[in-house]
Amino acid sequence: MSDRVSYAPTYFQQYNPLTAADMVNQLPGFNLIEESGDRGFGQGQGNLLINGKRPSTKSNKPEELLKRIAAETVVRIEVLREGSSELSGQSGLIANVITDSESSLSGSYLAGVYFHEEGMVRPEARLSIGGNIDNFSYNVDLSLDVWKHEESGKENVRDADFNLTQIRAEQRNVHNRTPKLNINLGWNGDNGDVANLSLQAFYFKHNFHETSDQFMAQGMVTSNLLRMIETRSGEDEYTYEIGGDYTTDFAGGSLKFIGLRRREDSRFFTHYDDTAEDGSFFRYNSRRQPIESETILRTLYTTEPTTGHVLEWAIEGAFNTLDTTATFQEDTGSGFEDVLLSGSNTRVEERRAESSLLYVLPLGKKLRFQTSVAVEYSELSVSGNNNNTRSYVRPKGFAALTFDATAETQFRGRIDRKVGQLNFFDFASRRDISQGQTDSGNTELVPEQLWRFEMTAEHRFSPKNVTTLTVYYETFEDYNMLVPLAGGGQGIGNVDGAKNKGITLTSTWMLDSLGVNGGKLDFAGTYQDSEIKDPFTGIFRHFDWQEQWQIEITFRQDIQDTNWAWGLNYWDNTELPGYRKDRVNKGPFGPTYFAYVEHKDVLGMTLTAKYYNAFGRTMQYNREFFAPDRLGNFDGGEFRSLRRGGYFNIQLAGKF
Numbered sequence: 001m002s003d004r005v006s007y008a009p010t011y012f013q014q015y016n017p018l019t020a021a022d023m024v025n026q027l028p029g030f031n032l033i034e035e036s037g038d039r040g041f042g043q044g045q046g047n048l049l050i051n052g053k054r055p056s057t058k059s060n061k062p063e064e065l066l067k068r069i070a071a072e073t074v075v076r077i078e079v080l081r082e083g084s085s086e087l088s089g090q091s092g093l094i095a096n097v098i099t100d101s102e103s104s105l106s107g108s109y110l111a112g113v114y115f116h117e118e119g120m121v122r123p124e125a126r127l128s129i130g131g132n133i134d135n136f137s138y139n140v141d142l143s144l145d146v147w148k149h150e151e152s153g154k155e156n157v158r159d160a161d162f163n164l165t166q167i168r169a170e171q172r173n174v175h176n177r178t179p180k181l182n183i184n185l186g187w188n189g190d191n192g193d194v195a196n197l198s199l200q201a202f203y204f205k206h207n208f209h210e211t212s213d214q215f216m217a218q219g220m221v222t223s224n225l226l227r228m229i230e231t232r233s234g235e236d237e238y239t240y241e242i243g244g245d246y247t248t249d250f251a252g253g254s255l256k257f258i259g260l261r262r263r264e265d266s267r268f269f270t271h272y273d274d275t276a277e278d279g280s281f282f283r284y285n286s287r288r289q290p291i292e293s294e295t296i297l298r299t300l301y302t303t304e305p306t307t308g309h310v311l312e313w314a315i316e317g318a319f320n321t322l323d324t325t326a327t328f329q330e331d332t333g334s335g336f337e338d339v340l341l342s343g344s345n346t347r348v349e350e351r352r353a354e355s356s357l358l359y360v361l362p363l364g365k366k367l368r369f370q371t372s373v374a375v376e377y378s379e380l381s382v383s384g385n386n387n388n389t390r391s392y393v394r395p396k397g398f399a400a401l402t403f404d405a406t407a408e409t410q411f412r413g414r415i416d417r418k419v420g421q422l423n424f425f426d427f428a429s430r431r432d433i434s435q436g437q438t439d440s441g442n443t444e445l446v447p448e449q450l451w452r453f454e455m456t457a458e459h460r461f462s463p464k465n466v467t468t469l470t471v472y473y474e475t476f477e478d479y480n481m482l483v484p485l486a487g488g489g490q491g492i493g494n495v496d497g498a499k500n501k502g503i504t505l506t507s508t509w510m511l512d513s514l515g516v517n518g519g520k521l522d523f524a525g526t527y528q529d530s531e532i533k534d535p536f537t538g539i540f541r542h543f544d545w546q547e548q549w550q551i552e553i554t555f556r557q558d559i560q561d562t563n564w565a566w567g568l569n570y571w572d573n574t575e576l577p578g579y580r581k582d583r584v585n586k587g588p589f590g591p592t593y594f595a596y597v598e599h600k601d602v603l604g605m606t607l608t609a610k611y612y613n614a615f616g617r618t619m620q621y622n623r624e625f626f627a628p629d630r631l632g633n634f635d636g637g638e639f640r641s642l643r644r645g646g647y648f649n650i651q652l653a654g655k656f
Helices: 009-015 020-024 062-067
Strands: 004-007 048-050 074-080 094-099 106-116 121-133 136-158 164-188 194-216 225-250 253-276 281-303 310-331 337-339 346-362 367-384 388-404 409-419 430-432 437-439 449-460 466-477 479-484 490-495 499-510 519-533 547-558 564-575 583-586 592-602 605-612 617-627 633-644 647-655
Touching: 009 020, 009 074, 020 062, 020 074, 020 094, 048 062, 106 136, 164 633, 437 490
Parallel strands: 048 094
Antiparallel strands: 004 074, 074 094, 106 121, 106 647, 121 136, 136 164, 136 633, 164 194, 194 225, 225 253, 253 281, 281 310, 310 337, 310 346, 346 367, 367 388, 388 409, 409 449, 430 437, 449 466, 466 499, 479 490, 499 519, 519 547, 547 564, 564 592, 583 617, 592 605, 605 647, 617 633
8 A cells, every 4th residue: 555645736626726725625534633732843743744844833723824825836735644754743644735846926815705694794815925936935925814703692590499580681792803924935955955934923803892781580671670791801912933944964864953932922801890770880900911932942863774764863942931910900989999819920931851762663564663752851930929840750752553454444553642731821810700700820730641542444435535433542640620729719730530532533425426426525523521530529520611522514516517616514513511619611502504605717716605604503601500519509500592693705716
């Protein structure tokens, strides 16, 4: 069996792709990995290579990288089935997009607008330009993403006997805007040396507005109005990332240097106004100003001692920081007064060093083995209200086996030892006034560790019809979750004994044999189940807010001998409840779906019209309270049902 499946541009011709993203999205049986959650660079993020090289970036998602590559510059796309030394930690399928290094100026553009049922209108736009000049390549990408939605409905409040005590008219609006600039530069030396530089800068603006008019249980009329609550919150975020790499031949192998610097500067605010019908009120203001930074340097040496044998040695250093300051104010009638929240002003620093050794060993024509042994040293220091410094050494690594049972069937097995990435915000105390909850910072928090056992079976019924089944089992140490803290508070802490298992099925089927000429059906589904001992009650339960199952079905038909295509998409999931000391929070949030029609040649451009959630989408959010905690009795609850209307999108995209 070949170690790769190659797809020429003609394979994608019926889809009239404008960018490499349009092509990769049509690869049978392949799904991009958007986020790995790995610390630093590690031995490979995601499952995407561009011209055989891993992107030296973390903030750019694979989909975004591919949208910057014009389809006409793609020579072929390879699906690597036995890994790559560039992503040595990835033993599953890898997409390698090969582009034409001789192409001159090319690019793509997109302009669109969304029309919401509630009357909102939001634009979208993207312009990408790239090319090559001698040994240099360049790409400049500008984009504007705008997201808006409005939800409205009611919330019923019930007491301990489940009697209706209040009815609340609820409405919330969300408005996000993200202008983004990306610049990528490349150089290929005559001696085989390769260098890349990427720069990203973007501004994220988030605004949230919620109103709640609360009435007595008799009904929502003016005479029954009890109080009006208005919440406004938002964020202004400025982020930049600079990443680069340099590769050169060295001692019979390849020596590569990778560096990255990222900084995120944010400003959060909340204004809360609770005014009762009798004129009394409670007002609350909060502001947080976190600054996050990440600096990574990685060096790796890769060599092939004999044919098929690959040896990689790597060292990596990282310095991560979080500085956060916060102010809280309350007004009950005498003007705003400062409120102190211990642990809310914090600086967190992590200094981390890692060394790894990887070896790839072919065991005959059908069997391939790769293994990695790594060790990580980390020093965490927290300063502010609760100073603390500690360090630890953690082993990690993996062993993976690939077996080509037949020309069509491949089995992949893998055992991983991983160290998780901490959320530095969990070290700082925070307060959410609209949810009525305060979480204390925990300076004793350490990264979780896990063993993951995975088995995958892939069968290619034909080059276009592929089905993949994966089962996995995970066991955790120091699992991060909400726990009781000293002094009666609660915050993120570490718990041992967590377990999780699951199964994932993906399948791609071309439907010509069923009489649906030009038709294609993609299916992706997953189910998982977890177990952990509740730190508040001692009773075994699932993880907080775990996605128990998810399903996505996509149908597309390119009508033969025409420029028309149409399709349908359906996505749904079940998210299990989240638990606090005296509360259970529940969904569900309802499915999403859309239908679209596409014309591939409108004055040389592609025109697409989509209708999302034609019948609306209903989100339910319920909170059940217990006294004095969840070992006690049910003490009432809030049961909210909000509807989000459908929306229509029209896009015009082209290339040059």
